[in-house]
Amino acid sequence: xxxxGDRLSRxxxxxxxxxGEGMVVVQVxxxxxxxxxxxxxxxxGRIGSGFFGGSLDDAIxxxxxxxxxxxxxxxxxx
Numbered sequence: 794x795x796x797x798g799d800r801l802s803r804x805x806x807x808x809x810x811x812x813g814e815g816m817v818v819v820q821v822x823x824x825x826x827x828x829x830x831x832x833x834x835x836x837x838g839r840i841g842s843g844f845f846g847g848s849l850d851d852a853i854x855x856x857x858x859x860x861x862x863x864x865x866x867x868x869x870x871x
Contacts, residue, residue, distance in 0.1 A: 815840045817852045821860055821867070834863050 816839045823832040836859040838852030 815849050815852060817849065817856055819860065821855050821863070822863075832867055834860070836860055836863070 816837060818835060820833065820835045822830055824830055836856045838854070838859070839855035840849055840852040840856050
């Protein structure tokens with residue numbers, strides 16, 4: 794799910810309240826070679842303000858970082 798929000802509102806209000814907030818929600822499923830689900834997680838990235846109103850790219854980057862963190866924490870070989 795993706796909602797880019799309103800970049801002009803984010804810029805104009807400077808992140809006050811939820812003006813123009815944008816978000817992305819990603820559900821990730823980890824599946825083994827025979828198709829059995831090993832794990833599932835849902836991550837969310839939000840953008841509330843930023844230079845020139847911020848970009849949804851920042852929210853996507855945050856969601857990606859959370860996915861990597863979950864993957865490493867749960868599947869890294871120790």
